[in-house]
Amino acid sequence: MFIARRKPARCIYFLLAVLLITAGPAHAAIECRFDDGSGGTTTLVNGISSNNIRWSQSSGPMNSSDEVLLATVELTLSPSLQSTCSMGNDGEVLKEKPDDAYVRAASAYDDNANWYYTNIPGIYFTAKIYSDAGGGFFKSSNSSSDDGWVVVEADHNDERWKNKTWKALIHIYQYNYEFSGNTSGITTLTPKTSFSLGQMAIGDRTDSNNKPWTFNVTPTSFQIPIITTTCQAAALNDGSTNIDLGDYMLADFNQSTRSQDVYVQLKGCNNLFGADVKITSNKTTGSSNDLLGNTLTSNAASGVGVKLMAWTYTQLIPNSSTETRYSFNTGSNTTADILSFNAQLVKDGNPMKAGDFKAAATVSITYY
Known part of the structure; x- marks a missing residue:
């Protein structure tokens, strides 16, 4: 009888141990951040274009609202920007807040990304900040909530931003409703001037170690040659x-x-x-x-x-x-x-x- 009473106790103890070991990690919280979390400013640099600029045939201004992709530009950031993750309770949601000072409108493409001005009227660019784990384009929100911040990537609690290097992608668009040609004979397409695209943050941006980063462009961020118009x-x-x-x-x-x-x-x-x-x-x-x-x-x-x-x-x-x-x-x-x-x-x-x-x-x- 002594042996019969002890067997159930060993079985219960064993099952409880398994449950505790299995359930333990599910309650661990993750938080991620840009760099060391103290925030900062970086600039898009070293733009490399997929091709030189060739205009798209159009019937002239105010005849069509077509948006035509002219070129794609890959860029790096200076200073370079990495993201890290650790145990914590500030999460890993990626949010952005655009700076609208040099925004024309929203594109019909690139997830309705913002159009930023170039040095040629009617030619605009969209800007994406991303790593190989994801990212998104700067775009505006119609909502007044969260002070204009827009969710780019939801919190998946999977450390996707751990040890990632961030870079930029730019799309150049010809907006046929406005574009009337390169009448000034400009030879290189660039951003209109130096300005801020906006800010991005990972995790709770109000926390002391999840501060946002500001992303800027200058006229040297990308300099795409325009194919010279000639006739013989x-x-x-x-x-x-x-x-x-x-x-x-x-x-x-x-x-x-x-x-x-x-x-x-x-x-x-x-x-x-x-x-x-x-x-x-x-x-x-x-x-x-x-x-x-x-x-x-x-x-x-x-x-x-x-x-x-x-x-x-x-x-x-x-x-x-x-x-x-x-x-x-x-x-x-x-x-x-x-x-x-x-x-x-x-x-x-x-x-x-x-x-x-x-x-x-x-x-x-x-x-x-």
Whole structure:
């Protein structure tokens, strides 16, 4: 009987020991932090781009709200930044709070990340701070809670941030609703100026050893070469610089108007986004000087002038405002129809006289 009473006691003792050993680690708390937890400031540096900047074809500002990814940039941090973990009760949630001073809006991509300004209007960048265990883009919150701080990665209590090195990723976007081309001829894309992207913190940021870090950019954080816009030649579509309107009898001007279709082209172009076009002439005629006049003085015809009509059925007026054209192939070795119109010899309202006729106009093209 003595042996029979002791056996159950040994079994109970053994089972309790197993339960205690198994359940023990589940109650251990983890906290992680950037560096030693005292907070600091670091700058994005040494940006290496996936490619040089080539513009995306667009029909010009206010015609499309498309966002087009132009390049991806990998960066490091200076000073470098690591994260560590230890036993503690401040957790390992990753949060960020953006600095909105140089934020344009939120992107439709990159988890609705903030757009930050570059040195070219209509070109923006998003910024991600991350390690190989995760991270996220700076973005704004519509909530007034938690003083504008946004959860990037929830607390998984798994020491995922232990001994991790942090870096940055930037995406360059062309916002077609605003981008009107590189009209200033800038050769390198950079941040607009030196500014703060915002702050990030791991764990309870209000605790003394989980303080946030501030992440800054400068114009040297990334410097991406822009492919220079070039064209080799400008000419009419037939390769010449003259338009032959043919021979006319005075009676012809009482008939249907004859016209000659003309294309002004740029050839051998590279990274052509837009072009400003202006037609000028030293000799005009018509009641509003809206026709090209006869430049000849000997045996010169009179009472007629050349009318230029765009394919949009609007008249091109000499010496008037500049017109801007878009929707060009931005690739290499391309041909662009800069200006399409037809030329018509018409009455100018003055008495008509037979003779020779020659009009001259200059088409000035500024491309970018």
